[in-house]
Amino acid sequence: MASEDIVVGLEIGTSKVCAVVGETRRDGTVKILGVGQAPSRGVRKGEIVDFDTAGKCVREALADAEEKSDVMIRSVFLAVTGGHTESFNNRGSVNIPEDREEICEDDFEDVQAAAREVSIPPANMFLHSILQHYYVDGQDGVLNPVGMMGRKLEADFHIVHGVGTRIKNSVRCVKELDIEVEDVVFAPLAAAQVVLDLNQKNLGALVIDIGGGTTGYVVYVDGAIKQSGCLAVGGDHVTNDISLGLRIPMARAERLKVEEGSVILGQSVPGEVLVLKDETGFAGREIEREMLNTIIHCRIREAFELLKRQTDEANYLPFLGAGVLLTGGCSMLQGIDQLAEEVFGLPVHLTHAHTVSGVTSAFENPQFSTAIGLIKYAQAMQGDKPRGWFSRIRRKLPFFGVW
Amino acid sequence: MIELPRNQLPPQADLRIKILGLGGAGANALDRIQLDGANSDELVAINTDTQALTGSVAPHKVQLGAGLTRGLGAGGDPELGYRAAEESADEIRAAIGHANVVFMCVGLGGGTGSGAAPLVASCARDQEALVVVFATMPFSFEGKRRMSQAEESLATLQQSADVVICFENDRMAESVSPRAPIQEAFSVSDQTISQSVRAISSLLRRRGLLHVGFDEIVTALRQQNPRCLFGYGEAEGDHSAHQALERALKSPLMDRGRMLADVQNVLIQVAGGPQLTLNEVQILMEEFNRHISDTTRVLFGAAIDPQLGNRLAVTILSSLDADGAVHSPVVRGAVSHPAPARHIPAERPAVEEPLRVPDSMDFPPQDLLEEALPAETFSDAELPVPQPERPIVSRPVGAPVRPAPRPTAAEVVAAKRETRQEQMQFEPVTRGRFEKSEPTIVDGQDLDVPTFLRRNVRPK
Structure with a gap:
């Protein structure tokens, strides 16, 4: 197996660091060879706050992945996220020079550069500019304008940017371990690659990736990314709320959330109590189930409402034919799909990476969606196996045809 | 603290108001007040510049220092503005007449405004009127010189007026979208002043169920170096209580209610038509209480104003120390002493x-x-x-x-x-493990604080 077909996706998450080793095949499929993970420390709300500790966790996760997949890891695709990331749509346009009428590949780069000529805050750097649609001489719906005649090429791009230093911090954290970072990818975009198939992208879908520290979302309409973003609220917040509300330690609150928590109100018998098992010599505490659920409900509902408002502002909700797809570790909360349905008024599905094969236990877990998505992303990026003109374009303009 | 309702309502009919617009900025504010439908008999424009006076819509006009400046402006010199006002002190007094409440709108930083304002304020006080000054501070880009002139004048004004409500142009401009045309940015301050003049005069005029008097206004605004928080909102319909409060909190000087958590005294008046229900007031106050800390004293007033019809109006008034530190309230003017x-x-x-x-x-x-x-x-x-030889800039x-x-x-x-x-607060608002991380603020809410605490959901 040629080594360039082996790709590693690394996500330094708030609750865990996870590295997925995958094999990208010529027929466009992906096979997962192994998943390494380590509990994460030194990461808050998707951003590294303790460099050394986070570095150790990354090393642990990579070592675990090497062992399980029997692959030596030299380079990774890294997912980044955090409340600092922002996105917007912009149109770039270039005029085709007088001396030729045909649109050629070089024009793509020009049009992409033109789309990036917008002011973002000086501290920010571009993460992605993803193609949405082409227009040739103002004509809509052109899928591939190479070779077409035209005077003016325009393209809509979805542009994601974030604070440069914070993105570089994540990169440095990996580079210090002598591992190359091939590319950084905005985490929700990666997750969307594996939870959505082409059909769902065309129908329109909202992918919500609720992780430990952040909630990322991506809106697909007509096969193109229209909106993406990140809300720095996640499962950690739920745990924190429980810990503060019930006055129990964080670790206990986390277990309570995972084992007993639900977002559905009014389902427990009034007065039903949970007795915390005595583990540390601390007398068993009684906790009312309804209160636990209320705390979780409030937090998750608020997060959904904030997301709904953002997608509502751009008025994409009516175009989401495939509905809402929930993934990420926090999507395992009981009843979360019902709550999402209630808030968004759309069909909601709990999903995980389903467009890959290999280690089943890995891709059936919504926690790994982002890391597996990185492999899918990498596959799209590679394009090192010439397959006619189409992949040549892909090499020039990596995002083409994938997004 | 909610004051007990006072049943012996004094007759409010003899509230005689004059609204003075001093200098260029004052005249602009006055125009706006007139447009917003104030009684035009009450308006008086005062300026050194005859040209600007002619342009004003106010029926009464007082030219300052006709001999001194010969109809020109004060040229940005407060000294000249002061002397001009001195020359015309009698005319100012005549214009104020028998008013017992004087609102003065003035833009500080220039010549006429900064120079004449303290003198006009004390003239009004000579006439036994209560003086409320609405002062705008210059934009910081206007230069440090203007800013220091404005600050000196403000300090003097605080001594000679009963209440000084200070608007910072810089802060008001923050609320204007960066793409908005410049006139809009400038008119925001006029609008805000007009709104607050109206709000305060109606505060005083409205028959209170729970009356808000001048003393409460003074209490709410008492601060050494006040940065005024002012909000006014009106709404009608099913959710009028919620919407009126939301609009009041969205006022340019309100910072969406974020600053309210730090204030010590806050005055809130709820006014409605005859159909105002207790329930509406309750809803509104419950919501309002979430924005303030437990130790904030609320000076609450409720009033019925038939003019409002089925609308509900909320006025919020408070002040913070401009330095950010919240000082304990200084008993302003209780005893005459220099410091x-x-x-x-x-x-x-x-x-x-x-x-x-x-x-x-x-x-x-x-x-x-x-x-x-x-x-x-x-x-x-x-x-x-005031002594002529005394430089205006010094505090009296x-x-x-x-x-x-x-x-x-x-x-x-x-x-x-x-x-x-x-110090004995049992449940301080806390962020738990996110205590030291960068807060996630969306719409003025710190998302790191548990949602159920912010929304006041407290199951047992």
């Missing part, structure tokens, strides 16, 4: 506490006029006519300040107690 701050400890001796507390219990019916008149006679004797020593409204001492005591209570 009030240094005397604060003496101001509230512990021995006095038990004696003064009962005062607040049988809080007398407040008629602001009755309150003001005896006070006025007392302070008149001390009120020096032995400042002529009237005795504070009666409840002040008791209020200070109360405020002090509340501070003590703060």
Whole structure:
């Protein structure tokens, strides 16, 4: 197996660091060879706050992945996220020079550069500019304008940017371990690659990736990314709320959330109590189930409402034919799909990476969606196996045809 | 603290208001007030510049220093503005006439505004009127010189006026979208001033179920170096209580209610038509209480104003210390001394506490006029006519300040107690493990604080 077909996706998450080793095949499929993970420390709300500790966790996760997949890891695709990331749509346009009428590949780069000529805050750097649609001489719906005649090429791009230093911090954290970072990818975009198939992208879908520290979302309409973003609220917040509300330690609150928590109100018998098992010599505490659920409900509902408002502002909700797809570790909360349905008024599905094969236990877990998505992303990026003109374009303009 | 309703309502009919617009910015504000439908008899434009005066819509116009500036402006020189006002002091007094409440709109930083404002304010006080000054501070890009002129003038004004509400142009411009045309940015301050003039005059005019008097306004705004928080909102329909409060909090000087958490005194008046229900007031106040801390004293007023019809209006008024640090309320003008701050400890001796507390219990019916008149006679004797040779910029020593409204001492005591209570707070708003991380603020809410705490969902 040629080594360039082996790709590693690394996500330094708030609750865990996870590295997925995958094999990208010529027929466009992906096979997962192994998943390494380590509990994460030194990461808050998707951003590294303790460099050394986070570095150790990354090393642990990579070592675990090497062992399980029997692959030596030299380079990774890294997912980044955090409340600092922002996105917007912009149109770039270039005029085709007088001396030729045909649109050629070089024009793509020009049009992409033109789309990036917008002011973002000086501290920010571009993460992605993803193609949405082409227009040739103002004509809509052109899928591939190479070779077409035209005077003016325009393209809509979805542009994601974030604070440069914070993105570089994540990169440095990996580079210090002598591992190359091939590319950084905005985490929700990666997750969307594996939870959505082409059909769902065309129908329109909202992918919500609720992780430990952040909630990322991506809106697909007509096969193109229209909106993406990140809300720095996640499962950690739920745990924190429980810990503060019930006055129990964080670790206990986390277990309570995972084992007993639900977002559905009014389902427990009034007065039903949970007795915390005595583990540390601390007398068993009684906790009312309804209160636990209320705390979780409030937090998750608020997060959904904030997301709904953002997608509502751009008025994409009516175009989401495939509905809402929930993934990420926090999507395992009981009843979360019902709550999402209630808030968004759309069909909601709990999903995980389903467009890959290999280690089943890995891709059936919504926690790994982002890391597996990185492999899918990498596959799209590679394009090192010439397959006619189409992949040549892909090499020039990596995002083409994938997004 | 909610004041007991006072049934013996004083007649409000003889509230005679004059609205003075001083200088260029004042004239603009006056135009706006006129447009917003004020009684035009009340408006008086005062300026050194005849050309600007002619352009004003106010029916009464007073030209300052006709001999001195010969109809030109004061040229950005406060000294000249001051001398011009001095020359025309009689005309100013005549224009104020028998008004007992004078609102003065002035843009500080220039010549006429900064120079003449303190003098006009003390002229009005000579006429036994209560003086409320709406001052705008210049944009910081106008230069440090103008800013320091404005600050000096503001300091003097605070001594010579009863209430100074200070608007910072910089902050008001923040609320304007960066793409908005420049006129819009400038008109925001005029709009805000007009709105607050209207709001305060209706505060005083409205028949209160729970009356808000001048003394409450003074309490709410009392701060050494005030940065004013002012919000006004009106709404009608099913959710009028919620919407009116939301609009009030969205006012440019309100910071969406974020600053409210730090204030010590806040005045809120809810006014509605005859159909105003207790339920609406309750909903509104419950929501409002979430924005303030437990130790904030709420001066609450409710009023019926038939003019409002089925609309509901909320006025919020408070002040913060501009330096950010919230000082304990200084009893402004309680005793005449040059540096009030240094005397604060003496101001509230512990021995006095038990004696003064009962005062607040049988809080007398407040008629602001009755309150003001005896006070006025007392302070008149001390009120020096500003000396011509004294440079305007200096703070008047032995400042002529009237005795504070009666409840002040008791209020200070109360405020002090509340501070003590703060330390015993059982459930401080906390962010738990996110305590030290960068807060995630969306719409003024810190998302790291548990949602159920922010939304006041408290299951047992």
